[in-house]
Amino acid sequence: MEIEDTVVPADYPELARLAWNRDPSRPIPGAGALGLYEAKWRHIDATALSPRERALIEAWRSDSAAVTC
Numbered sequence: 001m002e003i004e005d006t007v008v009p010a011d012y013p014e015l016a017r018l019a020w021n022r023d024p025s026r027p028i029p030g031a032g033a034l035g036l037y038e039a040k041w042r043h044i045d046a047t048a049l050s051p052r053e054r055a056l057i058e059a060w061r062s063d064s065a066a067v068t069c
Contacts, residue, residue: 007033012053014044034060 009016010024018036019028037044037057049057 005030007056009033012050012056014049014053018043030060 006027007015007030008025008027009019009022012033015033015036016024018040019033022028034057037060
């Protein structure tokens with residue numbers, strides 16, 4: 001999956017729930033979205049993640065791990 005520089009929370013249901021205090025149709029930086037997932041993971045229903053949303057998270061995690069190594 002191609003790593004996105006920006007993401008629209010409304011396109012990803014669990015991210016939209018995490019970004020409840022933002023306009024869900026307004027793009028946010030990918031790093032900011034990953035930060036939301038990581039900081040608020042306890043609020044995520046992992047069984048509700050769509051395959052697309054799960055792949056996005058995994059792509060970002062893989063990318064950030066490669067950068068920090």
